[in-house]
Amino acid sequence: MTHTVALTGATGFVGRHLVARLGQAGVGVRALSRRGPVAGAVTIAGDLDDRAALGALVEGAERVLHLAGLIKAPRPTEFARVNVEGTRHVAEAAARAGMKLTLVSSLAARHPDVSAYAASKRAAEDVARAVMPEGDLRVLRPPAIWGPGDRATLVVFRQLLSGWLVVPVPRDARFSLLHVEDLADLLVDHVLGRLALPPLVEPDDGRPGGYGWPDLAGIATRATGRRVRLLRPPRGLLAGPARLADLIARVTGADLPLSADKLGELAHADWVAAGPALPDGASRITFDEGFAATVDWYRAAGWLPALATRTASGSKA
Numbered sequence: 197m198t199h200t201v202a203l204t205g206a207t208g209f210v211g212r213h214l215v216a217r218l219g220q221a222g223v224g225v226r227a228l229s230r231r232g233p234v235a236g237a238v239t240i241a242g243d244l245d246d247r248a249a250l251g252a253l254v255e256g257a258e259r260v261l262h263l264a265g266l267i268k269a270p271r272p273t274e275f276a277r278v279n280v281e282g283t284r285h286v287a288e289a290a291a292r293a294g295m296k297l298t299l300v301s302s303l304a305a306r307h308p309d310v311s312a313y314a315a316s317k318r319a320a321e322d323v324a325r326a327v328m329p330e331g332d333l334r335v336l337r338p339p340a341i342w343g344p345g346d347r348a349t350l351v352v353f354r355q356l357l358s359g360w361l362v363v364p365v366p367r368d369a370r371f372s373l374l375h376v377e378d379l380a381d382l383l384v385d386h387v388l389g390r391l392a393l394p395p396l397v398e399p400d401d402g403r404p405g406g407y408g409w410p411d412l413a414g415i416a417t418r419a420t421g422r423r424v425r426l427l428r429p430p431r432g433l434l435a436g437p438a439r440l441a442d443l444i445a446r447v448t449g450a451d452l453p454l455s456a457d458k459l460g461e462l463a464h465a466d467w468v469a470a471g472p473a474l475p476d477g478a479s480r481i482t483f484d485e486g487f488a489a490t491v492d493w494y495r496a497a498g499w500l501p502a503l504a505t506r507t508a509s510g511s512k513a
Contacts, residue, residue, distance in 0.1 A: 200224035201387055202254045202295070204244065204286060205263030206234045209346050210300070210376055214263070217380040223387055228253050228264070244282030250289035259387055260290040260297045265320070267313065267348065268457075275316035283320035287327035296332045298386065299324050300379075303339045303372070303398055303467055310464050311457040334386070337398045339406075339469050343376035343486060344493035353494060356416035362427045363409050364462055370408055371467035372400035375481035382474065391474070400469035402480040415484045419491075 201218065205211040206227035218225050219236045227237035228249060242249025244264060254260050264286075266278045283299065290297040301317050304310070308318035321335055342349040355361045382399060385391035400406065413424040461467075494500040 199387060200226060200257050202257040202260045202290075203227045203237070203263065204253075204261070205265065205300075206237060207231050208263060209348070210341060210379060211263050212345065213343075213376045213380040214261070214383055217377075217384050218387070221384050221388060223384065226253055226257060244278065244285055247285060247289065250285055251293070254289050254293045254295050257293075257295055260286065260295050261300070261383060261387070262286045262297060262324075263300045265317075269313075272312035272316075275312050276319070279313075279316035280319045280323055284323045284327060287324045287333075291327055291329065291332070296334075297324065297328055298334045298336065298383070298393075300383075301335055301337050303337045303469060304461060305337055306398070306470075307464055311461050313457050314461065333395065334393045335396045336382075336393070337396070337469070338374050338379055339372035339398070339400055339467060341374050341376050341379055342483075342490065343481075344490055345497075346376065347499075350494065350499060352412070353491060353500065356412065356424055357420065357491070357500065359422055360425055360427060361409060361413050361416075362429065364429050365409060366463070366465045367428065368408075369462075369465045369467075370406045372398075372403070372406040372469040373483055374400050374469075375486050378481055394472060397474075398469035398471060399474060400471075401482050402473075403482055406468040407483065412483060415487055419484070419487050 199222075201223060203211065203214070203218075203225055204227075206215050206225070207229055211227075215225055215227065215234060215236045225234075225237035227234040227239055228242055228244075229239050230241070230243045233239045240249050240253045242253075244250070262283060264278075264282060266275055269275050269278075287297055287299075289295075299321065301321050302314075304314035305317035305321055306314075308315040324333055324335070340349065352361075378401060379399070382391065386393055409428075410426055413426045416424045491500065495502050
């Protein structure tokens with residue numbers, strides 16, 4: 197059987213990996229894009245507010261995969277417009293066409309009180325559940341997604357390679373991670389019917405109990421041969437700079453790494469995925485296994501300086 201999926205967010209970090217994986221698996225992709233043609237997909241020009249484009253996107257597809265959304269915004273209203281109302285429009289298009297919908301949400305949705313982003317992801321899930329017929333919706337809440345091509349976690353890699361990791365987090369903070377290739381493979385298996393997902397799943401890389409920030413510092417220390425020191429400034433010390441960063445972002449549109457939203461998320465102690473556990477046969481790239489390859493990718497892309505730092509294999513990069 198020839199499979200065709202309708203995809204939003206194809207030009208994003210996860211979307212680019214997913215389009216490639218779907219193509220390798222022989223799955224046809226119809227992708228919504230406002231940035232021009234998507235390589236490896238039939239491109240439908242439009243955005244999440246374009247109901248005609250969404251109708252063309254879902255027509256004849258076996259499943260709709262909704263990845264598009266904002267992870268940063270200068271104003272909470274932008275999160276509501278894109279993450280919530282955009283999801284509503286996608287769900288309505290899928291429901292009208294009788295399609296099943298898989299919503300790639302975020303683990304942040306589990307705690308909507310910590311940030312405007314988290315609140316928008318929970319609201320998006322609620323909207324999708326209200327629109328979709330019972331049984332036609334699957335919601336994935338991945339934790340922090342990382343790997344080659346990711347700009348969101350680039351700041352962490354820069355700190356780890358500098359020898360100083362500065363994170364305003366509680367000492368007992370724990371979190372799960374998921375490599376982008378594992379998430380893409382999970383979605384491909386889901387599309388092909390090789391992996392039955394429950395209505396709600398929080399996937400991760402299989403590391404029991406997730407990670408603490410000292411774990412990441414230790415992994416980088418072993419991989420580079422250079423000690424990484426961990427600093428935990430009090431949250432209150434960064435509250436003022438975070439508010440200032442928000443003001444600058446609203447006025448200038450600058451994409452700054454610090455914000456009140458992200459500070460609230462960092463201050464929450466438990467971001468460990470709840471599962472349920474996926475089959476043992478699924479691939480798992482843990483942070484220690486994928487660290488060196490991701491650093492090498494960043495350097496080849498010019499996102500990190502080409503320093504003579506030892507990789508996990510002991511060779512110099």
